[in-house]
Every structure is written in C-alpha cells, then in structure tokens.
Amino acid sequence: MHAHIVFCHPESGSFTGALKDVAIQKLQALGHSVSVSDLHAEGFDPVERAEHYTLRKEPDWFSAMIEQRHASNTDTLPGDVLREIERLEKADLVILQFPLWWHSQPAMLKGWFDRVFVSGKTYTSGMRYDRGYFKGRNVICCVPVGAPEAAFGGGGRGGDVEAMFWPIHYSLYYMGFTVLPPFLAYGIQNYAGVTLLDDEAFRKHLEDYKAKWADQLEHLGDLKPIKFPGWNDWDELGHQKT
Ligand SMILES: Cc1cc2nc3c(=O)[nH]c(=O)nc-3n(C[C@H](O)[C@H](O)[C@H](O)COP(=O)(O)O)c2cc1C
Numbered sequence: 082m083h084a085h086i087v088f089c090h091p092e093s094g095s096f097t098g099a100l101k102d103v104a105i106q107k108l109q110a111l112g113h114s115v116s117v118s119d120l121h122a123e124g125f126d127p128v129e130r131a132e133h134y135t136l137r138k139e140p141d142w143f144s145a146m147i148e149q150r151h152a153s154n155t156d157t158l159p160g161d162v163l164r165e166i167e168r169l170e171k172a173d174l175v176i177l178q179f180p181l182w183w184h185s186q187p188a189m190l191k192g193w194f195d196r197v198f199v200s201g202k203t204y205t206s207g208m209r210y211d212r213g214y215f216k217g218r219n220v221i222c223c224v225p226v227g228a229p230e231a232a233f234g235g236g237g238r239g240g241d242v243e244a245m246f247w248p249i250h251y252s253l254y255y256m257g258f259t260v261l262p263p264f265l266a267y268g269i270q271n272y273a274g275v276t277l278l279d280d281e282a283f284r285k286h287l288e289d290y291k292a293k294w295a296d297q298l299e300h301l302g303d304l305k306p307i308k309f310p311g312w313n314d315w316d317e318l319g320h321q322k323t
Contacts, residue, residue, distance in 0.1 A: 082113045085172035089120045089179040089190040096225045096269050096287060100294055101178045104223070107295040116168055120189050125161060127192020133159045146200050153201025165197040174219045174301070175258065177249075180269075181226040184245045198256050211311035213257020219301070220253050222246065222263040223294060230267035250307055260307045264297050266290040 086104055090097040101117070108115045118125070126133075131143040138151035152158045158166075169175060179190050186194075198204065203214040232239035242265065250260045268286060297304075316322050 082108075082173045083171055084108050084113055084115045084174040084176060085168050086115065086117045086176045086178055087120065087190070087193065088117055089177075089187055089193070091121045093119075093122070095180070096266065096290075097178055097180050099287070099291060100223055100225065100266065103291045103295050104176055104178070104298060107298045111299060113174075116171070118165060118168055120193060125165075125189070125193060127189045127196065129192065129195045133162075133196070145195075149199045150201035153199060158199060158202060159196070162196050162199055165193070166199070166203060169197075169215060169218070172218060174221070175215075177220065177222045179222070179224060181224050181245070181265075184240050186249055194252055198252070204256060208257075209255050210257070210309070213255060216257035218258055219261055219306075220258040221261040221301070221304075222249060223266075224263055225266040225269035225290075227270050228267065233267070251309065254307075254309045260309075261301065261304045262307060264294055266294070 084104070086101055088098070088101045092098065105115050105117070120127070129145050131137070131148070134148045134152055134157070136152070136155055136157045138147050149158075177186070177190065179186050182188075185191070208214055226233075226239070228239035231237070233242050242263075246263055250263075253260050269290075310321060314321055
C-alpha cells in the first residue's frame with residue numbers, strides 16, 4: 082500500500098507534526114510506502130486567483146470555475162496543483178493531518194481543497210460522489226484539538242464533531258474518496274510550551290495519543306467508512322428518491 086500524508090501545520094515540532102512522524106514510522110514498519118505534502122514547508126499557495134492561469138479563457142474577468150476547466154482542457158494546470166493530484170493518484174490511503182482551527186481545517190488546507198480539487202480534471206457533473214476521480218482510495222483525517230474530549234458531543238461547549246467535519250468529509254466524498262471516521266486527539270494545548278511539557282500527566286496524554294494513532298493505522302480495516310448517499314439514491318434533480 083502507498084500512503085500519502087497531507088501535512089498542514091506551520092510548525093513541524095507541533096503535536097500535529099509528531100502525529101505525522103508517528104504515521105510515517107508506523108506505516109513504513111508495516112511495509113507500506115509513504116509520501117508527504119508539507120504544505121507550509123513547500124510553500125503551497127492556498128489562494129485561488131487569476132495569476133495561477135497562464136492561458137486564460139476569459140482574460141478580462143476571473144472565474145475560478147471557467148479557468149480551472151479551461152486549464153484542464155488545455156493541459157495548462159498550475160504545476161503545484163498537478164503535483165498534488167499526482168501524489169493523490171499514487172496513494173491507496175490519504176491522511177489529512179491538521180489541527181482543528183475554528184472548528185474546521187486551517188485556511189491553508191481549505192485553499193488546498195479549492196485549488197487541488199480542480200474542476201475539469203478531477204471533477205465534472207458526471208464524475209462526482211461515488212463516481213468521483215479518486216474512487217477506490219481511502220482518506221482519514223488525523224486532527225489534534227484543544228478542547229478536552231468531555232467537551233464534545235451532546236451540546237457540549239467544544240461543538241458537534243460530526244457537524245464540524247461534515248463539509249470536509251462530504252467534499253472528500255464528492256471527489257470519490259472512501260471516507261474513514263476521523264482520528265481526534267483531544268485536549269492538545271501548548272504542546273511546545275515548557276510548562277505543560279514539564280507536566281508528567283500531559284506528557285503521558287500525548288504519548289498515549291501517539292500510541293493510539295499508531296494502533297489505529299495498523300487496524301484501519303476495522304473502521305467502517307462514513308456512509309453517504311450515492312447516485313442510485315438520487316432522482317434527476319438530485320433529490321433523494323423516496
Ligand atoms: C487559530 C486557532 C483556532 C483554534 N480553534 C480551535 C477550535 O475550534 N476547537 C478546539 O478545540 N481547539 C482549537 N484550537 C486549538 C488547537 O486545536 C490546538 O492548539 C492544536 O490542536 C494543538 O496541536 P498542535 O501542537 O499540533 O498545534 C485552535 C487553535 C488555533 C491556533
């Protein structure tokens with residue numbers, strides 16, 4: 082199996098970075114190959130805009146949708162986008178590794194979705210959902226969050242995990258991925274802070290999550306993919322059939 086990690090954190094010494102290293106070590110120990118997109122280190126530009134397109138369909142005004150499709154049709158997609166698509170194409174498993182920022186993925190990773198999941202090459206009206214471009218590939222989000230586990234669910238102050246992850250997961254499903262339930266590491270605050278790292282209980286908390294993530298990666302086959310409706314469930318207007 083080949084796994085590709087999309088790592089999105091400005092600091093490699095973060096706990097998000099530590100979980101990325103755990104995944105590389107564990108997957109390689111299991112005999113798998115691993116590649117990484119390190120969005121910050123590689124200077125990925127997450128902002129979709131006209132300057133990315135050298136051969137414009139509409140030179141006077143910018144429509145991302147039109148220019149994405151035109152660049153797909155004329156083989157002029159931006160190099161960084163093509164590189165990311167090729168990395169995903171080679172993978173059987175994709176890991177999105179990011180911290181929870183404002184109940185969602187950081188803007189850098191949202192911009193990666195905006196640019197890499199490009200109209201034309203990677204989706205069309207007929208090539209979406211269970212007929213999507215990346216069909217046959219698993220994806221899992223691995224996400225440290227600041228709030229403790231007790232604060233999530235049932236109206237708790239941390240928010241509703243399912244609702245927070247729905248736009249991310251549904252977009253991945255739109256692209257054809259089989260979406261595995263996310264791995265969340267709760268109560269991760271000031272990982273690099275000297276005070277907390279001096280705290281034995283907090284160090285154990287972090288080490289426990291690293292071990293749990295390694296174990297999860299060894300038993301991915303036990304996870305039930307998240308269920309979404311598919312083309313057979315919809316009528317021609319996209320309504321769910323009764
Ligand atoms: C901009 C920003 C927004 C955040 N939003 C949330 C949030 O919505 N919910 C939460 O539980 N923690 C939130 N946090 C805390 C981070 O999730 C936490 O600091 C991170 O997971 C720690 O891991 P790290 O060492 O890899 O950065 C936020 C942190 C930042 C910097």
